[in-house]
Structure formats: C-alpha cells, structure tokens
Amino acid sequence: MKKHYEKELAASLERGKKTYKSLRSLQTAFTLLVLIIFVSAGLITAGMFELLYRMGFIPSAALTPVILPILTILACMLIGTLLSLLFSRAFFNPLRRLIKANEEIKRGNFRIRMDERTHIGEMTKLMQSFNSMADELEATELFRNDFINSFSHEFKTPIVSIRGFARQLQKDNERRLLTDEQRREYTDIIAYESDRLARLSSNILLLTKFENQQIVTDKTEFYLDEQLRRIVLLLEKEWSARGIELELELDEVKYSFNEEMLSQMWLNLIGNAIKFSPDGGKVRIRCKRREQYIEVDITDCGEGMDEATLHRIFDKFYQSDTSRKSDGNGLGLAIVKRIAELAGAEITVKSEIGKGSTFRVRLPVGKQM
Numbered sequence: 001m002k003k004h005y006e007k008e009l010a011a012s013l014e015r016g017k018k019t020y021k022s023l024r025s026l027q028t029a030f031t032l033l034v035l036i037i038f039v040s041a042g043l044i045t046a047g048m049f050e051l052l053y054r055m056g057f058i059p060s061a062a063l064t065p066v067i068l069p070i071l072t073i074l075a076c077m078l079i080g081t082l083l084s085l086l087f088s089r090a091f092f093n094p095l096r097r098l099i100k101a102n103e104e105i106k107r108g109n110f111r112i113r114m115d116e117r118t119h120i121g122e123m124t125k126l127m128q129s130f131n132s133m134a135d136e137l138e139a140t141e142l143f144r145n146d147f148i149n150s151f152s153h154e155f156k157t158p159i160v161s162i163r164g165f166a167r168q169l170q171k172d173n174e175r176r177l178l179t180d181e182q183r184r185e186y187t188d189i190i191a192y193e194s195d196r197l198a199r200l201s202s203n204i205l206l207l208t209k210f211e212n213q214q215i216v217t218d219k220t221e222f223y224l225d226e227q228l229r230r231i232v233l234l235l236e237k238e239w240s241a242r243g244i245e246l247e248l249e250l251d252e253v254k255y256s257f258n259e260e261m262l263s264q265m266w267l268n269l270i271g272n273a274i275k276f277s278p279d280g281g282k283v284r285i286r287c288k289r290r291e292q293y294i295e296v297d298i299t300d301c302g303e304g305m306d307e308a309t310l311h312r313i314f315d316k317f318y319q320s321d322t323s324r325k326s327d328g329n330g331l332g333l334a335i336v337k338r339i340a341e342l343a344g345a346e347i348t349v350k351s352e353i354g355k356g357s358t359f360r361v362r363l364p365v366g367k368q369m
C-alpha cells in the first residue's frame with residue numbers, strides 16, 4: 001500500500017515537472033512579448049529621431065536630446081524585462097498550483113482544496129469555483145461509495161445465508177444428521193432469502209427505471225379513490241392477518257397520470273403504514289380534493305420515528321435500526337420520492353415516537369410532467 005503511494009507520488013512529481021516545463025515556456029513567451037514591445041518602442045523612437053534629423057528639424061544626431069531618450073529607453077527595456085520576469089512568476093504561481101490540484105482531482109483525490117485568501121479578483125473566483133467543484137465531487141464520491149457498500153451488503157447477506165443452508169442440506173444428503181424439523185427450517189430460510197433477493201432486484205430495477213425517466217408516459221385518467229381502495233384490497237392478507245383496521249375517507253376524485261406508477265407509490269406508503277403498525281392497530285387513509293391539489297394522507301399509529309430517522313428515510317437503502325429486522329430493503333421510500341418528483345407532488349412526513357406517523361402527498365392538479 002505504502003509502496004503504491006510512493007510510486008503515485010513520484011509519478012505525480014514527474015507530471016508536475018512536465019507541467020512546470022510547459023508553464024515555463026508560457027512564462028518565457030510572456031517575458032519575450034514584453035521584451036519585443038520594449039525593443040519595438042525603442043526602435044520606433046530612434047527611427048523618429050533619425051527622421052527628424054534627416055528632415056532638418058534636429059541639427060545633429062549625436063546631440064544630447066537624442067542620445068538621452070535612447071539611453072533612457074534602453075534602460076527601461078532592461079528594467080522592464082527583468083520586472084516582467086519577476087511579475088510573470090508571481091502571476092503564474094497560482095495557476096501552476098491550480099493545474100497541480102486539477103491533476104490530483106483527475107487521479108481521484110477529491111479532498112484537495114485551494115487557498116482562497118491569497119489571491120485577488122478573478123483568481124479568488126477561480127479558486128472558489130475550484131473548491132466548490134471539489135466539494136461537489138467529494139460529496140458525490142461519498143454518496144456513491146455509501147450506495148455501493150449498501151448495495152453489496154444487501155445482496156451479499158441473503159446469498160451467504162442461502163449458500164450456507166444449501167450446503168448444510170447437501171452434506172445431509174450424504175450423512176443424514178439433520179432432523180426433519182431442521183431440514184424444513186433450512187428450506188424455509190432459503191425460500192425466504194430468495195424472496196428477499198427477488199424483491200431487492202425488482203426494487204432496484206424499478207428505482208433505476210424511474211430515475212432514468214424524465215417524462216411520464218402512458219398517462220390515463222382514473223379515479224384516485226378507486227385506486228387507493230384497490231391497493232388496500234391488494235394488501236388485505238398483510239393487514240387482516242394482524243388484526244389491523246383500515247379506515248378510509250376518500251373523496252371521489254379523478255386524476256390523470258401513469259396509473260401503474262402512482263399505484264406503486266401507494267403500495268409502498270400503505271405497505272409501510274401496515275408494516276410499522278402494531279397488531280390490532282389502525283391505519284387511516286384520507287383523500288381530499290383541494291383547490292390547487294389533491295391531498296392524500298396515510299396515517300398509522302405505529303412506532304413513529306425520531307428526527308434523525310425522519311431526516312434519512314428517503315435515502316436509498318436506509319432502514320432505521322429497529323426496522324432492520326423487518327422485511328424490506330430501504331428502497332421503498334426512495335421509489336416514492338422519485339415518483340413524487342415525476343408527478344410534481346409534494347411529500348411531507350409528521351411523526352412522533354410511540355404515537356405514529358402521517359405521510360402526506362399533495363398531487364398537483366393540471367401541471368404534472
């Protein structure tokens with residue numbers, strides 16, 4: 001690891017030297033330009049004096065008024081050239097550092113930042129925009145790493161479990177050490193984990209599809225209240241088995257959108273309300289027609305969420321510690337958020353620990369994408 005880092009550092013220095021050489025030529029060009037300007041100015045002045053002398057305006061070219069300006073110009077040329085060499089160095093230094101910092105970014109080091117204080121005007125702006133670009137890249141990189149970690153964790157856990165129990169069953173084919181009950185338990189676990197994997201894959205596919213989608217296609221007009229009732233029926237097995245009561249208060253409202261997409265949003269929200277409700281609890285679904293929008297509230301009297309959880313529930317793969325035990329993969333609300341974005345809808349959550357949560361969706365009327 002250390003050796004690899006040293007190699008990288010040496011390569012970086014080598015690259016730095018090359019960059020410096022090309023900069024040096026830029027600096028030389030800048031200095032030469034100043035020199036050419038000075039020489040041209042001197043020659044033009046001398047030429048003018050020569051012309052004036054030939055036209056008889058100046059009696060002798062050797063006269064002090066002629067020699068003196070030429071000497072002055074020569075001195076100016078020399079001093080000016082030296083000064084431009086010095087100034088150009090100071091002028092190019094921040095750029096040189098910026099090029100090095102860009103090289104670092106190119107190599108994937110997003111932690112590098114430029115000093116904004118020592119520069120003025122455009123330079124300060126350049127450094128500031130470089131720093132904000134590096135901030136953005138670092139945040140994206142962190143998010144990507146986090147996503148990849150969660151993604152591989154979510155996939156690996158069920159696979160490891162399936163492999164472990166399948167191997168146990170394989171061994172048992174030869175030695176017959178497991179009881180019937182153990183064998184049943186192992187096959188149940190394999191079936192459960194396979195279901196989890198299947199759900200995870202379809203949720204990832206769904207989220208990727210919605211994330212890549214910019215325009216909503218296949219829009220139709222349908223009754224929103226009917227759609228909500230259908231979802232409640234679809235989830236009947238889940239709520240009736242646990243004695244959960246569903247209370248519906250639905251205005252008859254027509255809505256125009258991709259029906260399947262909106263169904264997915266209700267399925268995830270109502271599914272969560274049931275999942276996080278205690279046995280024998282109550283879930284209330286309300287749909288109201290307002291002037292500017294249609295308001296859908298999904299309220300449960302479950303465990304509720306604290307501020308920290310509320311802050312992260314729409315993140316991909318986020319599950320609060322207590323819900324890790326329950327089925328789910330933390331993608332449901334990320335999908336809900338994306339659908340809401342595509343619908344131009346506003347989604348808010350109110351929750352209190354021990355009392356329950358309300359998810360409120362406000363669907364705009366007549367200005368969806």
Ligand code: ADP
Pocket residue numbers: 268272273276300302303304305309313318319320321323324327328329330331332333334357
């Ligand atoms: P999951 O598959 O875990 O349900 P979601 O994205 O749907 O994933 O939800 C993310 C997390 O938000 C859940 O794990 C849970 O901690 C929290 N959450 C969502 N809905 C509720 C709710 N109605 N009551 C309490 N917590 C909830």
